[in-house]
Amino acid sequence: MRYFFIIYVLLAVLVVSIGGLRGKKFKDAPIRVFPDMDEQDRIDPQEASDFFNDGLGARQPVAATVPQGLKPAGLADEMTKSFTNDNSYHQTGMFNEDVFGTGLPVNELGLTEENLPAFLKRGLVMYNANCSGCHGISGNGKGVIASYGVPGVFNLVTSKLPDGGMYDVIVNGRGNMGAFGYQIDVKDRWAIIAYLRALQYSRTAPLDQVKGAYEAGSAK
Ligand code: HEC
Structure with missing residues (x-):
């Protein structure tokens, strides 16, 4: 009988600790020793603000700037196109959002x-x-920064990555390499890849194929 009570009490404690006493919801701000930037003044969408003269919280982009991914009215297509995003090979380097493709998206x-x-x-x-x-x-991976200690910089001449894979590394970075997507636009990313292919070719092509071009001065 004693064991029954002991087990009964233990079970009760177990049930209460799992199912009960979850604590109360409380709405006071928690005590933060290091507040970081958890709480900041902000304006919700559509909210009015008396900070600005016109009383509007929503602001127009600053003149002559291009917000990423947005297309402000009146801005030339050519300027905004370069940073907008969709899931095409041209914009991601991937076919079907899944496999890295290869080849330049010539038409786009x-x-x-x-x-x-x-x-x-x-x-x-x-x-x-x-x-x-x-x-x-x-492209041999031995740039001056690499020699000052960034480890593991890849040799791009011998890289076996497909064009789309390179595109992805440029946009998102990898390992010790930072992302360049926010500062190199779509067209320039592909231009870099095309140039890398030319570099690879120039490093591996048989001499007689490149000699003519070199002597003509176009390889400088
Ligand atoms: C801060 C130094 C640094 C800069 C600048 C840098 N990279 Fe890298 N890159 C690296 C490192 C380190 C790796 C190896 C990443 C890893 O560990 O996978 C790498 C890897 C790569 C790869 C993958 C190669 C392969 O075969 O897998 C490509 C492609 C590449 N970089 C292209 C570029 C291009 C294009 C740029 C300029 C837009 C660039 N990198 C700028 C350091 C850099």
């Missing part, structure tokens, strides 16, 4: 034989400005 980029050299040159400029610090001017 508006590439023709005439503007291709300019496109590659743009890739060169963007690559040298943004990537060569780590990956090196020749």
Whole structure:
């Protein structure tokens, strides 16, 4: 009988601790030792604000700026297109939102034989400005930043990534490499990839194929 009571009491404690005494809802602000930025002044959508002269909480974009992903009325298509997003290969590097594809989205980029050299040159400029610090001017992964201690910088000449995979690394970063999606727009990302392919080709092509171009000065 004693055991029965002991087990009964234990069971009761168990049931109460699982099912009961969940604590009360309370609405006071919790005590925060380090408030970080949990609580901030803000204006909800559609809310009025007497901070601004016109009394409106919702603001227009500052003149001559391009909000990411938005398309303010009256702004030239060309300017906003470059940072908007959809799920196409052109915008993600992926087919069916699932597999990294390869090849340049020629139509979306508006590439023709005439503007291709300019496109590659743009890739060169963007690559040298943004990537060569780590990956090196020749893409061999031995840029000056790498030599100062960023570990594991990949050699892009021997990279086996498909174009879409490169696109994704540029946009989202990987490992010790930061994301560049917010500062390099869609067209420039593809230009960099096209330039990287040219770099790879120039490093691996047989001499007789590139010698002519080099001597003609176009490889400089
Ligand atoms: C801060 C140095 C740094 C900069 C700047 C940088 N990268 Fe990287 N990159 C890395 C590192 C480190 C890795 C290896 C990431 C990992 O650990 O997977 C990498 C990996 C890559 C890869 C993957 C290669 C493969 O075969 O998997 C690609 C492609 C690449 N970078 C392209 C670029 C491009 C294009 C730019 C310029 C827009 C750039 N990187 C700028 C450091 C950098």
